[in-house]
Amino acid sequence: MVTQEEKIMAGIHVVDHPLVQHKISLMRDKMTGVKEFRELTSETAMLICYEATRDLPMKEITIETHQGIAKTKVISGRKLAFVPILRAGLGLVDGVTSLIPAAKIGHIGIFCEPGTHDAVKYYSKMPDDIAEREVIVVDAMLATGTSAIAAIKDLKEMGVKSIKFLCILACPEGRDALLAAHPDVDIYCGGVDESLNEKGYIVPGLGDAGDRIFGTK
Ligand code: URA
Numbered sequence: 001m002v003t004q005e006e007k008i009m010a011g012i013h014v015v016d017h018p019l020v021q022h023k024i025s026l027m028r029d030k031m032t033g034v035k036e037f038r039e040l041t042s043e044t045a046m047l048i049c050y051e052a053t054r055d056l057p058m059k060e061i062t063i064e065t066h067q068g069i070a071k072t073k074v075i076s077g078r079k080l081a082f083v084p085i086l087r088a089g090l091g092l093v094d095g096v097t098s099l100i101p102a103a104k105i106g107h108i109g110i111f112c113e114p115g116t117h118d119a120v121k122y123y124s125k126m127p128d129d130i131a132e133r134e135v136i137v138v139d140a141m142l143a144t145g146t147s148a149i150a151a152i153k154d155l156k157e158m159g160v161k162s163i164k165f166l167c168i169l170a171c172p173e174g175r176d177a178l179l180a181a182h183p184d185v186d187i188y189c190g191g192v193d194e195s196l197n198e199k200g201y202i203v204p205g206l207g208d209a210g211d212r213i214f215g216t217k
Helices: 002-009 018-028 036-054 088-099 146-157 172-181 209-214
Strands: 012-014 058-065 068-075 082-087 109-110 119-125 134-142 161-171 187-190
Touching: 002 012, 002 172, 018 036, 018 161, 036 088, 036 134, 036 161, 036 187, 036 209, 058 088, 082 088, 082 146, 088 119, 088 134, 088 161, 088 209, 109 146, 119 146, 134 146, 134 172, 146 161, 146 187, 172 187
Parallel strands: 012 187, 082 109, 082 134, 134 161, 161 187
Antiparallel strands: 058 068, 109 119
16 A cells, blocks of 8 residues: 555655755855846756656657768657746746747746635636646745645646646645645655745745745845
8 A cells, every 4th residue: 555655755856966955055045145046046947847857758750860860869749838826936937948948838826815825816827728738837935835736726627637846945734735635746846844834934945935036025
C-alpha cells in the first residue's frame, strides 16, 4: 500500500541544484534590492522550469547534416502554456519563457476573501486552445495553496488535461493542500520551508514576493 508520505514525495520535486539553492539564499536576504530580487526570481524560475520539463515527450526525426543523414530527437506532443497567478507569478514569466519562447501565456488573478479565506477570481484570460496544451501554472510562493488550488480547478474546468505547478518556495501546508486537492498535479519548487505563520507568510521564506518583485513597499 502507498502511504500518504510516499504520495507526497512522488508529487513534489525539489530542485536542489546548487545554482537554485544559491540564488534562493540571495533572495532570502532582506537587504537584496528590487532589481536583484527580480533578476533572481526570473533566473531561479528558469532553472526550476528546466527540471519541470525534463519529461517532455520526444520523437525521432531524420535530418541531413553536413556529415550525412542522422537520426535525432525533437520535442513532440502537446504545446505548452504558462499560467502565472497574478501578481507575483508574473515575476517568473521571463525566466520560463526564456527556455520555451513559443509557449503561450494565460493569466489568472485570484485573491483570498479576508475572513472566509475563499478564493475569488477577479481576472482570467487564456489562449483559445488552452485545453489542448500542457499547462504549467507559475507563482512565486506556495503558501496556503488557496490560489493555486483555485487556479488549477479553473483550468481543469476549461478542459486542460495536463497541469504542473511551479514555484520558487513552498511550505508543508501549501504542498499538502495542493496535492490533496489535485493529486494529479506535480509540484516543482526550489525548496519546502519550515512552516506558514499566522499572517500567511512562509517561514523563513522570501517575505512578500510580489512586493519585492515590483518594489511596492
Ligand atoms: N506570498 C508571499 O509573497 N510570501 C509568502 O511568504 C507567502 C505568500
